[in-house]
Amino acid sequence: MQRKELIAKRRLVWQLISFALVFGLWELAGRWPISLAFPPFSKTFLALLRMTADGSLAKAYLSTAQPLVIGIVLCGIAGIGFGIGMGLSRTIEWFSLPVFIILQAAPMAAIIPLITYIYGIGLTSKVLAVVFLAAPVIVMNSYKGIRNTNPSLIQMCRSFLGTRRQEIIKIILPHAAALIFAGLRLGLAMGFIGIVIAELLITPTGIGDLITYHSSVADYPEMFAAIASIIAVAAFAIHGLQRLEHKLFPPEIRGSS
Amino acid sequence: MMPAEAIVEARGVGKTYDGGVEALKDVSLALSRGRLNTLLGPSGCGKTTLLKIIAGLIPPSRGEVWVKGKKVDGPGPERAFVFQDFALLPWANVLRNVAFGLELRGMPKEQRDDLARKQIAEAGLSGFESSYPHQLSGGMRQRVGLARALAVDADIILMDEPFASVDEQTRRKFQEELLDLLRHKQKTVIFVTHSIEEATYLSDQIVLLSPRPGTVSKIIHPNIERGGRNPDEIRRDKNYLDVVDEIWQILKHYVV
Numbered sequence: 306m307q308r309k310e311l312i313a314k315r316r317l318v319w320q321l322i323s324f325a326l327v328f329g330l331w332e333l334a335g336r337w338p339i340s341l342a343f344p345p346f347s348k349t350f351l352a353l354l355r356m357t358a359d360g361s362l363a364k365a366y367l368s369t370a371q372p373l374v375i376g377i378v379l380c381g382i383a384g385i386g387f388g389i390g391m392g393l394s395r396t397i398e399w400f401s402l403p404v405f406i407i408l409q410a411a412p413m414a415a416i417i418p419l420i421t422y423i424y425g426i427g428l429t430s431k432v433l434a435v436v437f438l439a440a441p442v443i444v445m446n447s448y449k450g451i452r453n454t455n456p457s458l459i460q461m462c463r464s465f466l467g468t469r470r471q472e473i474i475k476i477i478l479p480h481a482a483a484l485i486f487a488g489l490r491l492g493l494a495m496g497f498i499g500i501v502i503a504e505l506l507i508t509p510t511g512i513g514d515l516i517t518y519h520s521s522v523a524d525y526p527e528m529f530a531a532i533a534s535i536i537a538v539a540a541f542a543i544h545g546l547q548r549l550e551h552k553l554f555p556p557e558i559r560g561s562s
Numbered sequence: 563m564m565p566a567e568a569i570v571e572a573r574g575v576g577k578t579y580d581g582g583v584e585a586l587k588d589v590s591l592a593l594s595r596g597r598l599n600t601l602l603g604p605s606g607c608g609k610t611t612l613l614k615i616i617a618g619l620i621p622p623s624r625g626e627v628w629v630k631g632k633k634v635d636g637p638g639p640e641r642a643f644v645f646q647d648f649a650l651l652p653w654a655n656v657l658r659n660v661a662f663g664l665e666l667r668g669m670p671k672e673q674r675d676d677l678a679r680k681q682i683a684e685a686g687l688s689g690f691e692s693s694y695p696h697q698l699s700g701g702m703r704q705r706v707g708l709a710r711a712l713a714v715d716a717d718i719i720l721m722d723e724p725f726a727s728v729d730e731q732t733r734r735k736f737q738e739e740l741l742d743l744l745r746h747k748q749k750t751v752i753f754v755t756h757s758i759e760e761a762t763y764l765s766d767q768i769v770l771l772s773p774r775p776g777t778v779s780k781i782i783h784p785n786i787e788r789g790g791r792n793p794d795e796i797r798r799d800k801n802y803l804d805v806v807d808e809i810w811q812i813l814k815h816y817v818v
Contacts, residue, residue: 460619461649464637465663465714475666479653557696558653 344526352526353534361515362534369511369535372428373500376435380492384443385485391444392451392481393473402448409441413499417506431503431510438499439492446488450481483554490546497539568592569718569750570599570616574625576775577611585611587775588625595717597766598744598751602758602809604816608776609754610646610722616752617643617720629718639667642711644721648703650695650710656682657691659706663714674713681709701732712743718750725760737764738793758813762786762805763796770809773816780812 328346335345344352356362391398391405417434424430454477462472504513512535519528570593577586585608593599601609614620616627618637627634629641637643642663650659658665660681664674682691685705695703704724711719725733741764744751755761761768762784772779784805786796796802 455649457645457647457649458651460614461643461645462666464617464619464641464643465666465710466637466639467666471666476651479651558694 342523342525344529348526349529349533352524353530356515356527356530362531365511365515365531366538367511369500369504369513372431372503373435373496375428376432376499377439377489377493377496379432380436380439380443380496381489384440384492385447385489388444388447388485388488389451389478389481391448393477398448405441405444405448408437409445413438414502414506417502421507426508430507431500434503434507435496435499438502439496442495443488443492446491447481447485450484450488451477453484454480483550486550486554490543490550493546494539494543497535497542501535567595569595569630570752571628572612572616572625573628575612575615575622575627576624577608577615577620578623584775586615586622587777589771589776589778590625591769591778591781593750593752593769594767595750596744596748598740598753598764600753600755600761600765600768601771602755602761602768603771603776603779604773604813605756607771607773607816609756609771612771612776613720613722613752613754617641619643639714640716641718641720642714642716644704644707644711644719644724646723646726648695648700648707648727650703650706652695655692655694656687656698656706659695660709660713663710667714678709678713681713684712685709699728699732701728701736704728704736712747716749718752721751721753723754723756725755733760734793740764741788758806758809759797762802762809763793768805768809770812782809 331346331349333345335343335348338345353362387397387401391401413434416437417430420430420433420437424433458476458480459472462476467475500511501513504511505517509517512531515531516528519525519531572589572591575586575589576584578584589612601612603609611620615622616629616634618634618641621635629638632638651662654662657675657678661674661678664677665671669677679691682688685708687702687705687709690698690702695706698706704727708719708724725736728736737760740751740753743749753761753764763786765784768782768784769778770780770782771777782805784801786799786802786805788796791799
């Protein structure tokens with residue numbers, strides 16, 4: 306127990322050192338200066354505090370979160386459902402697998418003007434941008450999770466007279482759960498990319514608006530504060546999901562390795 | 563021991579896999595009730611395929627299998643399978659794993675847990691009911707696999723190289739338990755192995771299969787006197803050694 310605490314303490318120290326190192330280098334580079342458009346860490350941090358205090362950051366996140374959450378929930382329900390369907394049925398797999406492979410490989414930013422052309426510049430387009438980026442990895446992970454079920458477990462289920470329904474509910478789905486959840490996590494990461502691209506390319510709203518506005522009026526500390534904050538938020542969200550994933554599906558009891 | 567009444571019969575069973583590989587060819591045999599029958603042969607002789615055909619997990623390409631006077635067209639309640647890789651649910655504890663066969667049959671939870679606890683105790687796993695498979699040794703995992711098969715109270719236990727992934731000491735202990743089980747429960751066991759000693763030591767009847775495509779090469783009844791003797795005495799028995807040698811003389815021609 307004591308040893309564990311010691312290791313945890315030591316790890317915390319290293320983490321603090323690494324943060325100090327990165328921020329210190331940033332401060333130095335800003336003061337050098339590398340470029341007039343690159344503010345030191347201290348100024349960026351102050352800008353972040355200002356934006357937090359005047360509420361503009363909170364307002365921006367509220368408006369960014371909306372299409373992101375709607376998009377991820379849509380993908381979470383329809384995407385996982387579709388992936389499971391593809392995994393269970395050869396017919397669904399046959400006509401939809403190519404679509405998702407292409408979607409996964411296609412550079413999605415190129416499609417955004419097309420989305421805007423059809424759906425305008427409102428919420429729908431932004432939700433679609435999130436969906437187009439997040440759906441392929443969510444669908445493919447669910448599909449692979451289903452397909453990778455240990456065949457020996459399926460044979461076991463059949464040999465003990467399990468029906469197809471029991472096979473799906475008691476073997477295939479629990480076996481795939483960890484991979485499906487991992488897909489959701491990767492999907493959220495893609496969703497963050499999607500929403501920022503949408504907010505920069507379609508109409509500036511939310512965090513995208515903060516970035517473009519402050520860049521256009523040369524408030525570089527504010528611009529960098531907005532960029533750094535969205536990176537931090539995305540990283541924390543993904544990391545949180547990863548911790549949850551580890552807790553829900555510890556590697557030793559998850560079906561798929 | 564004379565051959566008893568046949569409980570499992572294969573008639574002209576053949577299996578050709580989708581890729582055109584012929585695994586089994588014209589296998590006909592009769593396995594006796596209440597006895598331990600072994601399918602023995604070199605790797606790739608189709609012994610596991612034959613076992614899974616008897617289990618109803620794989621349909622034969624030709625011929626048919628009859629179990630207790632009924633033609634096999636799928637798994638049945640009178641057969642239970644023990645898997646080489648144990649096939650335990652990694653996310654379920656020992657109790658649920660042992661009760662899983664009963665769970666699939668729709669038995670109420672309390673009733674099946676009671677039955678499973680009894681099997682767990684008989685398998686020497688008391689105290690491990692709420693452990694997960696990854697916390698158990700290979701030998702203990704296979705005990706769980708065997709307890710699951712016994713819990714559904716099938717007449718026929720099909721075992722696919724059940725001791726292949728456990729160490730030698732555990733293996734010998736298992737063999738004793740298996741013989742014990744047979745003495746007390748009147749189960750018919752069909753056992754796949756590639757170990758000549760194991761087959762000779764355990765079996766009432768050995769079906770020797772030739773390499774691919776698997777055919778019945780010889781049927782041997784070891785007739786080893788076991789009554790009251792300890793395992794080491796049996797392993798020094800002349801009859802035992804003769805049978806081991808007889809099988810080896812046949813099998814060595816298959817080794818390239």
